[in-house]
Structures are given as structure tokens and as C-alpha cells.
Amino acid sequence: xxxxxxxxxxxxxxxxxxxxxxxxxxxxxxxxxxxxxxxxxxxxxxxxxxxxxxxxxxxxxxxxxxxxxxxxxxxxxxxxxxxxxxxxxxxxxxxxxxxxxxxxxxxxxxxxxxxxxxxxxxxxxxxxxxxxxxxxxxxxxxxxxxxxxxxxxxxxxxxxxxxxxxxxxxxxxxxxxxxxxxxxxxxxxxxxxxxxxxxxxxxxxxxxxxxxxxxxxxxxxxxxxxxxxxxxxxxxxxxxxxxxxxxxxxxxxxxxxxxxxxxxxxxxxxxxxxxxxxxxxxxxxxxxxxxxxxxxxxxxxxxxxxxxxxxxxxxxxxxxxxxxxxxxxxxxxxxxxxxxxxxxxx
Amino acid sequence: xxxxxxxxxxxxxxxxxxxxxxxxxxxxxxxxxxxxxxxxxxxxxxxxxxxxxxxxxxxxxxxxxxxxxxxxxxxxxxxxxxxxxxxxxxxxxxxxxxxxxxxxxxxxxxxxxxxxxxxxxxxxxxxxxxxxxxxxxxxxxxxxxxxxxxxxxxxxxxxxxxxxxxxxxxxxxxxxxxxxxxxxxxxxxxxxxxxxxxxxxxxxxxxxxxxxxxxxxxxxxxxxxxxxxxxxxxxxxxxxxxxxxxxxxxxxxxxxxxxxxxxxxxxxxxxxxxxxxxxxxxxxxxxxxxxxxxxxxxxxxxxxxxxxxxxxxxxxxxxxxxxxxxxxxxx
Numbered sequence: 001x002x003x004x005x006x007x008x009x010x011x012x013x014x015x016x017x018x019x020x021x022x023x024x025x026x027x028x029x030x031x032x033x034x035x036x037x038x039x040x041x042x043x044x045x046x047x048x049x050x051x052x053x054x055x056x057x058x059x060x061x062x063x064x065x066x067x068x069x070x071x072x073x074x075x076x077x078x079x080x081x082x083x084x085x086x087x088x089x090x091x092x093x094x095x096x097x098x099x100x101x102x103x104x105x106x107x108x109x110x111x112x113x114x115x116x117x118x119x120x121x122x123x124x125x126x127x128x129x130x131x132x133x134x135x136x137x138x139x140x141x142x143x144x145x146x147x148x149x150x151x152x153x154x155x156x157x158x159x160x161x162x163x164x165x166x167x168x169x170x171x172x173x174x175x176x177x178x179x180x181x182x183x184x185x186x187x188x189x190x191x192x193x194x195x196x197x198x199x200x201x202x203x204x205x206x207x208x209x210x211x212x213x214x215x216x217x218x219x220x221x222x223x224x225x226x227x228x229x230x231x232x233x234x235x236x237x238x239x240x241x242x243x244x245x246x247x248x249x250x251x252x253x254x255x256x257x258x259x260x261x262x263x264x265x266x267x268x269x270x271x272x273x274x275x276x277x278x279x280x281x282x283x284x285x286x287x288x289x290x291x292x293x294x295x296x297x298x299x300x301x302x303x304x305x306x307x308x309x310x311x312x313x314x315x316x317x318x319x320x321x322x323x324x325x326x327x328x329x330x331x332x333x334x335x336x337x338x339x340x341x342x343x344x345x346x
Numbered sequence: 347x348x349x350x351x352x353x354x355x356x357x358x359x360x361x362x363x364x365x366x367x368x369x370x371x372x373x374x375x376x377x378x379x380x381x382x383x384x385x386x387x388x389x390x391x392x393x394x395x396x397x398x399x400x401x402x403x404x405x406x407x408x409x410x411x412x413x414x415x416x417x418x419x420x421x422x423x424x425x426x427x428x429x430x431x432x433x434x435x436x437x438x439x440x441x442x443x444x445x446x447x448x449x450x451x452x453x454x455x456x457x458x459x460x461x462x463x464x465x466x467x468x469x470x471x472x473x474x475x476x477x478x479x480x481x482x483x484x485x486x487x488x489x490x491x492x493x494x495x496x497x498x499x500x501x502x503x504x505x506x507x508x509x510x511x512x513x514x515x516x517x518x519x520x521x522x523x524x525x526x527x528x529x530x531x532x533x534x535x536x537x538x539x540x541x542x543x544x545x546x547x548x549x550x551x552x553x554x555x556x557x558x559x560x561x562x563x564x565x566x567x568x569x570x571x572x573x574x575x576x577x578x579x580x581x582x583x584x585x586x587x588x589x590x591x592x593x594x595x596x597x598x599x600x601x602x603x604x605x606x607x608x609x610x611x612x613x614x615x616x617x618x619x620x621x622x623x624x625x626x627x628x629x630x631x632x633x634x635x636x637x638x639x640x641x642x643x644x645x646x647x648x649x650x651x652x653x654x655x656x657x658x659x660x661x662x663x664x665x666x667x668x669x670x671x672x673x674x675x676x677x
Binding site for chain 2 (some may be wrong): 240255256260261262264267274283286287297298299300301303304316
């Protein structure tokens with residue numbers, strides 16, 4: 001299964017080649033043209049198959065290949081590694097994790113003191129992320145340097161696996177933000193659509209929507225959809241105030257976030273399609289976070305854009321959880337909505 | 347001109363929902379030119395063609411205003427909101443929120459009885475539509491509200507919501523309507539989504555590809571009781587921007603504005619603002635860079651529903667803009 005393959009692949013921002021390679025193989029047979037640009041974006045073009053107009057809509061659909069992770073920034077005399085975070089990581093999720101470093105996947109542990117040595121009052125406080133190091137079992141700097149180089153990336157050592165085979169069809173894995181979106185985008189490339197589809201698997205989203213910015217400039221689309229794995233906080237709430245999204249309730253449509261305000265025609269197209277086709281969908285009920293749409297909608301003279309996301313619990317942490325139902329419903333909603341784009345936006 | 351200002355500031359137009367404001371502006375702009383288009387993001391681009399030999403100028407005033415966006419509706423029909431643009435919570439308590447179709451709601455906080463004197467957080471703010479269930483709630487998730495208008499004509503000074511930046515839309519429109527012949531091709535652009543990050547100006551500047559950019563926006567004033575030191579006051583003329591945290595005015599453009607004001611014997615002030623940013627920043631950074639500046643209308647109580655401007659400043663801003671654009675431009 002593709003989600004499993006790309007979730008297990010490593011692709012911290014700026015080092016997306018592992019993910020790109022898997023995706024490139026997965027989409028090759030469905031595309032009319034494939035290229036990799038200077039920033040590492042994988043841009044796949046599929047000409048309109050069912051258009052009834054001479055000038056089909058140029059639609060850019062993006063999903064980012066990169067994930068948050070770590071980068072080695074120094075060596076300590078005792079053989080441990082100093083590191084920095086790539087993208088938004090809450091320092092509290094780092095303690096006591098296992099990681100894989102560099103192309104050779106050197107295993108390491110982000111160490112912490114055993115409970116026996118931690119005074120009771122210190123146990124209630126978060127560990128200072130700046131003081132954490134990666135332990136690869138080396139006894140001195142020289143032996144550590146033989147295995148690891150400065151600037152090597154590290155990602156969380158988490159393997160994809162299905163959880164309880166119940167109603168949600170939940171799975172857990174690394175980097176569902178945004179390998180979930182990548183999976184949806186590959187499925188869309190298999191469809192016969194009435195638009196000229198530019199499927200852009202982008203780089204460096206987690207460090208500031210950088211890949212999408214240049215991809216959108218090059219593609220120069222008429223409209224755009226960013227596919228995401230988004231924030232989900234549906235575990236029991238005491239008050240009727242939120243959740244932002246809920247697992248199992250279908251794809252989440254963004255009306256606004258920190259990076260952009262969604263085009264109202266595209267939001268309407270998605271909600272009316274969902275209603276007509278009986279596909280569940282929900283709004284992302286907070287104007288938080290940013291997506292590739294933030295960069296794409298400002299390209300050149302502006303691009304009407306929207307973001308659709310698969311709700312994922314625990315994003316930006318080692319293991320996230322999603323529902324395969326949501327993933328499949330996202331593919332269905334997108335395919336059905338794009339099929340209604342024949343002749344452009346209303 | 348007061349009539350036009352009242353109509354413009356009273357109109358509904360939070361960022362991304364500028365359609366009603368755009369319709370008003372378009373209906374007035376057609377009296378001056380028929381070369382009008384709306385781009386894909388909603389920017390209204392009005393070209394007043396020159397007689398030739400001049401520069402390609404983009405003048406930008408933003409149509410959007412700050413507001414609220416509905417993010418969640420609870421089972422009793424109360425709505426939770428997020429801010430759209432720089433909304434400060436103390437400024438919105440006690441005002442009404444108004445939606446595109448005229449629907450209004452009160453803006454309230456949790457535990458008003460015990461915590462009413464403390465500043466609320468966004469998590470504690472909710473809207474009350476006067477209904478008892480989610481089914482009866484007249485708005486949906488993603489719908490945006492502006493603050494309801496409290497327009498007042500104090501004679502020399504006007505008060506209302508959205509003077510930021512409809513007062514500049516009015517200045518632009520008035521200059522457009524009064525413009526005689528000019529060698530310059532002037533693109534009067536009415537931009538969208540300034541309050542959320544000068545987004546409309548970014549894409550319209552790419553489209554217009556001007557030789558010179560001029561933003562018209564409001565600035566603060568330093569003339570109310572115990573104000574922070576700021577050398578702009580109401581009634582002393584338009585403020586020619588030197589810098590703010592978003593951009594530094596092109597020195598040539600700034601000096602050209604100063605010289606123009608002096609030659610026309612118009613009052614003006616120089617503005618150095620510690621924070622804030624205008625469409626000038628977006629235009630300046632477009633493509634390979636565009637020499638840009640900003641003319642500001644001094645305004646009290648910016649980002650509240652009682653923003654105050656002085657009519658002398660407004661009229662002098664029109665004269666300054668019109669005078670500058672009527673002649674060959676050299677900076």
C-alpha cells in the first residue's frame with residue numbers, strides 16, 4: 001500500500017528524495033510529463049482526458065513530500081550528537097524517542113534521565129529541548145563522526161501499521177502530514193479528469209511553504225487545491241467549543257487559516273459536491289496553521305485556492321493516526337469536485 | 347464627498363469578502379473611465395489612461411476591513427470566532443457583529459458577571475444571534491462578520507468603522523473623478539486582503555507591473571490624551587510616509603511627494619511609524635522591485651468601530667494625490 005511505503009520513507013524538509021523516488025515510480029504510468037525542479041518539487045502533468053472545452057482549466061493540486069524532523073548540528077566529546085528541529089516540533093514530544101540518522105539510517109536515542117534520578121518536583125516540568133542530545137552509542141566524537149556528518153537529517157523511527165480493525169479503519173504511522181495528501185494526489189492522477197492537472201508533490205512546506213511558491217510560479221495555474229493531513233483534536237473535550245476536526249467525519253475543508261483565505265467558489269464547489277454525492281465532509285474549525293495554498297494563491301497575478309485535508313491526530317509528533325475511510329472519502333470528494341470543474345470556475 | 351465616505355465605511359467587507367464594497371466603488375468609478383477589471387483575487391483595477399510619455403503608476407487603497415470569522419457553532423446556537431486581521435478584544439466588546447446579509451449578533455464573553463473587567467482571550471469570546479439551537483443559527487462556519495457601523499458626522503471630523511481603509515478608497519475615487527489630463531497611465535487599484543498580509547496588492551502589482559507604486563492608507567495619530575510620542579496629528583495634513591515596519595519609502599518618491607506638497611502649498615506631515623505595514627510593502631517587493639511610497643490619512647482609534655478622521659486631511663490628501671499624478675513624474 002502506497003501510504004505505508006511513503007509513511008515509512010524519510011523526507012525531512014530539504015531532503016525529500018526518498019519520498020520523491022517512491023512517488024515518481026507510483027505515478028509514472030499515469031502522467032504525460034514528469035519533472036523535478038530546482039527545489040526538488042516533483043511536478044506531474046496529466047492532460048485533460050474528458051474536457052469538453054478547447055481550453056481546459058489548468059488545475060494545480062499540491063501535497064507536500066516533506067515532514068518535520070531533526071538535523072545534526074554538532075558533536076559532543078562524549079560521542080553524543082547535538083541537533084536542531086526542522087519545522088515546528090514541540091520539544092516535549094522529543095524526549096525518549098528513537099530516531100534514524102542520515103542516508104544509512106544510523107539508529108539513535110534521544111536520551112533522558114531515568115525516573116529514579118529525577119526529583120519529584122522536576123517530573124512535572126517539560127525537559128528543556130535545547131539540552132537534549134542524540135545517543136548513537138559512540139564513546140567519543142571521533143567514532144561518532146565516522147557514522148554521522150554535520151547536517152545529516154534525522155527522522156522519527158516509527159513504522160506504519162494498522163490499528164484496531166474497527167469502524168474507523170485507523171492506521172498509525174510517521175508523517176501523515178502530509179503523506180496522507182500525497183496518497184490522495186496519486187489516486188487523483190489515476191482518474192480521467194476534465195482539467196489539465198498539475199500534480200505537484202512539493203518540498204519544504206514545513207519550513208515556510210517554499211517548494212509550493214516556486215512550483216506555482218512555474219505552473220501558473222488557473223486554480224489550486226492544496227491537500228493536507230491536518231490538525232485533529234477530537235479526543236474527549238469537556239466543553240462544546242471545538243474540535244478543529246474529527247477523525248472519521250470525512251475530509252476537512254479550510255475556509256481560512258494563517259496563510260490564506262479560501263476562494264469561496266472552490267469551498268462551495270466542494271461542499272455542494274459532498275452533499276450531492278453523499279460524501280461526508282467537515283470544515284476545519286479553526287483559522288490556525290498554514291498550507292501550500294498560502295504560497296500558491298499569491299503566485300503571479302493570484303490563484304483561487306482552497307485546502308482539503310485528511311484529519312490526522314497527533315501531527316508534528318512521531319506517530320500520527322488517521323482513518324482510511326477519511327482518506328478514501330477525500331479521494332472521492334476531490335475526484336467528484338474536479339469532474340464538475342469542466343468549463344472553469346463558476 | 348461626505349456622502350460617499352458614509353456609504354463606503356458603512357458597507358460590509360471583511361478580508362476576502364470585499365464584493366459589496368467593490369460594487370459601490372465600481373459604480374462610482376465608471377463615471378471616469380470604462381477600463382475597469384476585477385482580477386482573480388478580487389482586486390478592482392481601474393485604469394485612467396494618460397496622454398502619453400508618462401509613467402505607469404499604481405495607486406492602491408484597500409477595500410477590506412478587519413472582522414471575525416465563525417469557526418464553530420455549539421448545540422445552543424452560539425458561535426465561536428477567530429479574528430480576521432488585527433482585532434483587539436477590548437475594542438470589540440459591546441459592539442455588534444454584522445454579516446454579509448445584514449444578520450447581526452452580539453459579541454460577548456464567557457463569565458461576564460465575574461470576569462467582565464478582565465481582558466478575554468479568543469477562546470472565551472462568542473456571538474449570540476438570539477436563537478436557541480444550532481439548527482436556528484443563521485450563519486455557517488466560515489462566514490465572516492464586520493463590526494457594526496457607528497457612523498457619526500462631527501462636522502470637521504467623521505467617525506465610523508473601516509475608515510481603515512475606505513477613507514483612502516474615497517480619496518482615490520475623488521482624485522479619479524476630479525483628474526484632468528495627465529501624461530501618466532494611472533492604475534487606481536482597490537485591493538483585497540490587506541488586513542491579513544497585503545495579499546491583494548501583491549498579486550495586483552504583479553499584474554499591473556508599475557513604474558511607481560503609491561499606497562493610500564490610514565496611519566495613527568499621536569494627539570490624544572497620554573498618547574505614545576508620534577509626530578502625526580489630526581488636521582495638520584496628509585502624512586507622507588518615511589517608513590513603517592513593513593517598508594521604507596523610496597527616498598526619491600518620498601522627496602517627490604514632499605516637493606509636490608510644498609509647490610502646491612498643501613499642509614503635510616512626515617510619518618515614521620514603529621509598526622504596521624501597508625500595500626506599499628507588497629508593491630515595492632513585486633517582480634524586480636518597484637519604487638514606492640505611501641500617503642497616509644491621520645486617523646485616531648484605528649482598528650475599532652469608532653475610527654476618526656479629519657475632513658481637511660481627507661481633502662488635502664485628494665489634492666496632493668491629484669496634483670502629483672497630473673504632471674510628469676520625476677524622482
